[in-house]
Amino acid sequence: MDIEKFVAENGLSDFPIGLGGCRITDLHFDSCEYDLVVFDEKSEPEKIVKSGNEFVMIHHASLSETLSKKLLQYDKLQIIQDESWDLRMLLSKINEKRSSLFTDFAKNCLIESMFCCQKTKEAIQTSDVFAPCWQKCASYYLADAISSLNNHRTSPSHMLNLLRKFGKSPINERISVVTQTVGIERATPTLLERMLKSTIGFSDLVEKNNHSQIIQQKHDYFLKNSMLSDCYFYFGYINKENFIKIKDTLNRNQDLIYILKIAFDIESDSNLLLQQAELVQKSCNEILEIVSKA
Structure with a gap:
């Protein structure tokens, strides 16, 4: 894909830009999108653009970023333009x-x-329907940490294989x-087809940026x-990310459980x-103890 041509055609030529994600590694699949990081100092959601048969995810970024999660996503960017x-x-x-950022x-x-x-645990006690969703998120955060x-x-498409x-x-x-605790042993083509439709539906509700096309392709x-x-792992991770985005409005969106x-x-x-929550919590505490002694 001609990234420089894409940058010019989409009016991005005025900003420092780097190519990131798995496309700059040997991990990527043919189905993987191109992660283009545009340092335009905007705090906007990711934008997804189709270019030919490829998808480009445009991430808006700041040169004064301080969050370790985002800085790690910028690590080893392939510079496209930086006058x-x-x-x-x-x-x-x-x-x-780099090492301290990962830690x-x-x-x-x-x-x-x-x-x-x-x-x-609290949701179980109060019979909150979202209890299982919180547990899934806990497991995926543990995966992120490891x-x-x-x-x-973080690379949702490749994380399970890396683990x-x-x-x-x-x-x-x-x-x-x-x-x-994630449930990958349950994966079957039939189940994944059902999960796909709901994952796409949830993405469309929360992200509203055509991420669903990439999800389908993956x-x-x-x-x-x-x-x-x-x-299965990929779907769960995408749903975790979107669930966390709306975690503060769950009480007003009980129907989302369906x-x-x-x-x-x-x-x-x-x-x-x-049991799963206890197991994950115990693992987190044990890892924190190991890290604190390092």
């Missing part, structure tokens, strides 16, 4: 503190995971907790290549949910 050299300077600073992001994810575990502590950025390949370590022993790729567990029930493939057994 002022401001982007080069930012990338140099990110590279200098900081991991700690944040562990805290978020434990928060979700607590929300799961991935980050292995110096890998499988990480070497043995006290932290990586908790990968089994993720796989046990689903088709995963199934064509018999990567059912990876597809779409999330399928999108998340949620567990209705409250005893099992409680």
